[in-house]
Amino acid sequence: MSRPELVLASASPRRVELLALVGIVPDRIEPADIDETPLKDETPPRLAARLARSKAEAVAARAPDSVVLAADTVVAVGRRLLEKAADEAEAVRFLKLLSGRNHRVFTGVAVAAGGAIRHRVVEARVSMKVLSGDEIAAYVRSGEWRGKAGAYGIQGRAGAFVTRIVGSYPAIVGLPLHETVNLLAGAGWRAE
Template sequence: MKLHTKHSFILASESPRRKEIFSRLNIPFGVQPANIDEKVEGSYTPEDLAIKIANLKAIAIAEINPDAVVIGADTTVRIGKLLLSKPTNKEEAKQFLKLLSGRVHNVITGVSIRGAGISLAFAESTLVKFYELSDEQIDAYVESGDSLDKAGGYGIQTMSGLFVEKIQGDYNNVVGLPISRLFQTLLQLQLIEISKGVN
């Protein structure tokens, strides 16, 4: 299946994981991190918070690229009533993983689409259950340095995927971008089209 678009796309993210996932659409796009302050005042549901930050990222880049379609995204992890973003240091990463050990948590990614007269956002949620983790497993993973740039302190696509007992929902959403839902949304908005024929 080939896709085509008349629009210029920009992914407002510095995440190599989001870049890799978005590239599966096989349409031209640029990458331009928003570098915004992600601290948001007020009380939000996890879904609304992820959408709020995704919107801030997309708006910041759309304002300086008015002719482009900008995609912003933000991922957070909810365990009980707690929201876990990116850990600030190794000790916090270990605390996050101890919280997740043996329990079900919710990975939520907000996605914002801005440009070409479009202003739309949605949130996708995936349930993830971890095995019981030993201190040895947690310490070894955190010492690898992999946990510090990832919401919840882990990346399902790396070695910490070995901690996952099961998931319910979109795997790519846990990695950082629910590409299937984004694909369907871009089709519905007619921002991308499926090429006809066999060329």
């Protein structure tokens, strides 16, 4: 019996790279196009879980015989969500807010297979050093913040801003590997 097709419901190159670290290569990449607007009074972990499940459901509806893997990452300072910055000014505001503070990163991961969806949310805590105006300006000029929750990518230049992590580094990058491998195994899909 052949293994079912694995579809990654994400356009994130970081997720593809993380999967490759554990020997997983998706058969197909098909980003889900869903509304990612938070619901009224939705907490950050619930948002991460809902978005991951919704992405998996949307792609599974188009690929019912496949195993679909989806994820979403949410950055929060308290209950305040820091989504993907819309422009440079918002990226500067986000980085000023994160400067010298602790924040939480929630990554929801979901696997849809055989009509069922299994999911997990992984929380990591991140501490950032106090950032100077010059550091923020240089980082924003780099453009690395684009398309990233919280307006930073820990796997790039912003890694130099991080003083402490409690939790899963891959989850902060965008995909908790331990939980992902276990969810795929639970759905009957294993790397060869």
